[in-house]
Amino acid sequence: MKTQMLSAQRPEDIAAAAGLLRNGKLVAIPTETVYGLGANGLDENAVLRIFEAKGRPQDNPLILHISEPKELESICHDIPAQAWLLAEHFWPGPLTMVMPRGPEVSDVTCAGLDTVGVRMPSHPVVQQVIKASGVAFAAPSANRSGKPSTTTAAHVLHDMDGRIEAILDGGPCEVGVESTIVDLTGERPRLLRPGGVTPEELRALLGELDIDRAVLGQISNDAVVRAPGMKYKHYAPSAGVYIISGSSEAAARYIRRRFGPGDAVLCFAEELPLYDGCNPTAYGSENDVRTLSAGLFAALRDLDRPDIRTIYARCPEGGGVAYAVGNRLKKAAAFRVVDAEHEA
Numbered sequence: 001m002k003t004q005m006l007s008a009q010r011p012e013d014i015a016a017a018a019g020l021l022r023n024g025k026l027v028a029i030p031t032e033t034v035y036g037l038g039a040n041g042l043d044e045n046a047v048l049r050i051f052e053a054k055g056r057p058q059d060n061p062l063i064l065h066i067s068e069p070k071e072l073e074s075i076c077h078d079i080p081a082q083a084w085l086l087a088e089h090f091w092p093g094p095l096t097m098v099m100p101r102g103p104e105v106s107d108v109t110c111a112g113l114d115t116v117g118v119r120m121p122s123h124p125v126v127q128q129v130i131k132a133s134g135v136a137f138a139a140p141s142a143n144r145s146g147k148p149s150t151t152t153a154a155h156v157l158h159d160m161d162g163r164i165e166a167i168l169d170g171g172p173c174e175v176g177v178e179s180t181i182v183d184l185t186g187e188r189p190r191l192l193r194p195g196g197v198t199p200e201e202l203r204a205l206l207g208e209l210d211i212d213r214a215v216l217g218q219i220s221n222d223a224v225v226r227a228p229g230m231k232y233k234h235y236a237p238s239a240g241v242y243i244i245s246g247s248s249e250a251a252a253r254y255i256r257r258r259f260g261p262g263d264a265v266l267c268f269a270e271e272l273p274l275y276d277g278c279n280p281t282a283y284g285s286e287n288d289v290r291t292l293s294a295g296l297f298a299a300l301r302d303l304d305r306p307d308i309r310t311i312y313a314r315c316p317e318g319g320g321v322a323y324a325v326g327n328r329l330k331k332a333a334a335f336r337v338v339d340a341e342h343e344a
């Protein structure tokens with residue numbers, strides 16, 4: 001299969017992408033979070049091809065993307081008041097809600113669960129494509145399963161060339177990490193995945209929010225979890241990633257003492273001078289966490305090379321968007337964190 005490159009700047013290319021989706025084809029589409037690998041969410045065969053193209057296990061559900069909050073009514077049932085409140089505040093935007101699934105949504109999209117994840121993205125290109133195609137589309141991130149999500153069209157081409165019909169190039173993604181996921185099917189709202197909408201923002205609106213244990217630590221492959229996708233290895237380059245916490249100076253001392261052939265350093269821009277001779281990679285500025293979220297996956301991809309065996313990484317601390325960046329980096333590191341202040 002030849003993968004066609006389309007440009008979001010050309011109206012005829014938007015129409016072409018919409019036409020392909022309507023006809024059961026796979027198209028990678030830019031969103032404000034990461035590139036999505038879209039297929040008509042009501043066409044079971046098209047959705048099955050997403051799993052094939054990604055090499056994704058079929059018990060890992062997909063998110064449905066809509067262009068109006070009222071479309072929720074045809075996708076979900078027993079929609080709680082909290083969902084309308086969240087939609088009003090954060091849609092369009094990087095927030096996915098998990099709710100009881102309506103009868104029209106296919107088993108394949110939801111991986112057989114009785115719930116469905118729904119999001120209304122804000123990126124103008126994805127909105128145009130949904131409206132032009134007239135279909136709510138299912139889309140996971142447009143990467144090969146297990147690899148970091150794609151935040152540029154070039155990354156999508158690298159992972160998906162020959163596997164999907166088209167890539168709609170809309171430039172780099174602004175948020176850079178996948179959507180926040182909140183589960184509204186339990187007694188209390190539960191954060192399944194942190195993202196651009198922060199836990200603080202959700203708590204301020206909902207009054208309460210539980211944090212799922214998959215956000216906090218590693219989950220075993222045999223575990224029974226609400227969202228099966230949470231137990232799979234994610235965001236990982238081939239190298240072993242270790243997070244080195246503590247002050248910039250203590251971390252640099254720790255890393256420099258061990259640094260050798262096959263090692264790489266992933267740090268904040270402010271720390272580059274501390275790693276002279278180590279060929280460090282900066283993924284953003286410590287003082288502007290949104291640059292870190294926007295740059296993390298591109299940097300992990302840059303460092304996914306056969307000659308790199310160990311990556312020493314610096315990770316932002318705290319809440320807000322830093323919480324989402326920390327979660328992705330810790331997952332890439334299989335939650336291996338070394339405190340440089342207390343380790344010589």
Ligand code: AMP
Pocket residue numbers: 060061062063098110113115116117139140141178181192226227228229230
């Ligand atoms: P991706 O877009 O690749 O990050 O994948 C979508 C992710 O959304 C899945 O891996 C799940 O973690 C989550 N998800 C989608 N649908 C549901 C659902 N019905 N229940 C819980 N989590 C879901």
Ligand code: MG
Pocket residue numbers: 140141149178
């Ligand atoms: Mg993904």
